[in-house]
Amino acid sequence: MNTYGKFAQEAWRTTAPAEYALIPDPDQWFEQLGEEAAIRVEDLxxxxxxxxxxxxxxxxxxxxxxxxxxxxxxxxxxxxLTPDPSVQEEPEEEDEEESGVARMLQAIQESNREDREYWEEVNRLDAEQA
Incomplete structure (x- = not known):
């Protein structure tokens, strides 16, 4: 499993455990997702x-x-690679390591959201100038 698959599996296991439990063969599913993500990263x-x-x-x-x-x-x-926010659960505060991972994922998701908004604005301005 590549790094994208490992990241996704940990993100789902940590922030959406109920949804993660519904995946019949998580290792195989996340391995395939990781491969698709690698292709998408290369294309992008x-x-x-x-x-x-x-x-x-x-x-x-x-x-x-x-x-x-x-x-x-x-x-x-x-x-x-990250579950939709509507299916994410709050981490249990008793587990320091898990809550740290969840906080890291939340920071990454916030950064990604801000990045998307920035690029949408850049694309909108480019379209207006064209």
Whole structure:
């Protein structure tokens, strides 16, 4: 199972245990989801990076491609790897480690939401200028 599948499995197990319990073969399901997520990240990275600008240096290209991959991973995490907020449960406060993971997931989801809103605004402004 790749890192995307592992992330998704932990996110579902932690924040939506009732929904997670309904999955007949979680390991196989999350392995497949991880593979689909990796393909989506690759496709989004290419789209977000765009063509190579003329005169771009090695470091500029590396930075552009790295930023595109990070953005693609944020989008995929939000769209594919975390359960819908409507099925998420509050973590039990007695388990320090679990509540820490849940807080981390919530921070990632909030960051992803803000990122989506930003890019929607950028796309809207680009469309207005076109």
């Amino acid at each position: 990275t290419t789209a977000l990076a765009g063509p190579d600008p003329v005169g771009e240096s090695f470091l500029e290209k590396w930075g552009r491609l790295n930023a595109a991959k990070l953005q693609a991973e944020e989008i995929v995490r939000a769209e594919m």
